Amino acid sequence: MGAFFSPDLPRNWEVTLKEEIRKKILAKREVYPNWEEDSLKVLKNLLTLSWLYDYNVFMLYYPHRKEVDTKPIINHLLNISKIVLLPKVKGPDILPIQIHDLENLYIGYGGIKEPRGDVYEGKIDVVIVPAVAFDMHGYRLGYGKGYYDRFLPKIEPVIKVGLAFDFQILDKIPHDLHDVKMDYIITPTQIYKTKKEDQK
Numbered sequence: 001m002g003a004f005f006s007p008d009l010p011r012n013w014e015v016t017l018k019e020e021i022r023k024k025i026l027a028k029r030e031v032y033p034n035w036e037e038d039s040l041k042v043l044k045n046l047l048t049l050s051w052l053y054d055y056n057v058f059m060l061y062y063p064h065r066k067e068v069d070t071k072p073i074i075n076h077l078l079n080i081s082k083i084v085l086l087p088k089v090k091g092p093d094i095l096p097i098q099i100h101d102l103e104n105l106y107i108g109y110g111g112i113k114e115p116r117g118d119v120y121e122g123k124i125d126v127v128i129v130p131a132v133a134f135d136m137h138g139y140r141l142g143y144g145k146g147y148y149d150r151f152l153p154k155i156e157p158v159i160k161v162g163l164a165f166d167f168q169i170l171d172k173i174p175h176d177l178h179d180v181k182m183d184y185i186i187t188p189t190q191i192y193k194t195k196k197e198d199q200k
């Protein structure tokens with residue numbers, strides 16, 4: 001009872017806590033020296049998930065700052081003739097747009113590269129999600145705007161895969177009802193499967 005009603009905790013203590021974690025992890029990621037080689041290890045681990053090849057439509061993110069570099073993954077998927085989508089931010093929404101290469105991208109919201117073109121209306125099979133941090137249960141801490149929390153429920157059912165460096169995995173992340181859980185989290189050294197065993 002004590003902690004819950006403590007006058008020391010602000011009413012929105014979960015938000016404050018999320019903000020503290022964001023600051024710490026982002027500062028660490030900014031100076032992380034191994035991001036290039038570790039990104040390739042994430043790619044290697046991702047590609048051990050053989051069921052990936054059963055699917056055709058993949059939504060990824062374009063790497064911003066020191067996020068796990070998805071460019072090699074995007075190129076690999078394009079090379080094996082998968083449909084690849086990238087997000088375009090429009091107002092409060094993420095829109096999925098098909099790309100055919102990494103050339104024709106434009107600086108969009110937050111300085112992040114994004115495609116132009118028609119919104120992809122077909123079914124999305126797998127979505128690769130960036131984050132500031134994840135916990136082992138699949139909860140995700142994003143950048144604080146809730147973009148993926150609003151977007152992911154609209155494209156369900158979809159397999160949600162988070163990519164992160166190992167220092168971005170925390171024991172527990174504060175979460176609200178609106179926070180969407182990942183099914184897999186891939187790091188340079190781990191593959192966390194957070195879904196029930198009988199599901200892919």
Ligand code: ADP
Nearest residue numbers: 018140141142143144145146147149150178179
């Ligand atoms: P992030 O997921 O980017 O770390 P939060 O989960 O803290 O950020 O969400 C940021 C804001 O977005 C919150 O104030 C929340 O109210 C809003 N939000 C998140 N998901 C939804 C949703 N499904 N519908 C409406 N607002 C949402």
Ligand code: MG
Nearest residue numbers: 142146149179
């Ligand atoms: Mg959230």
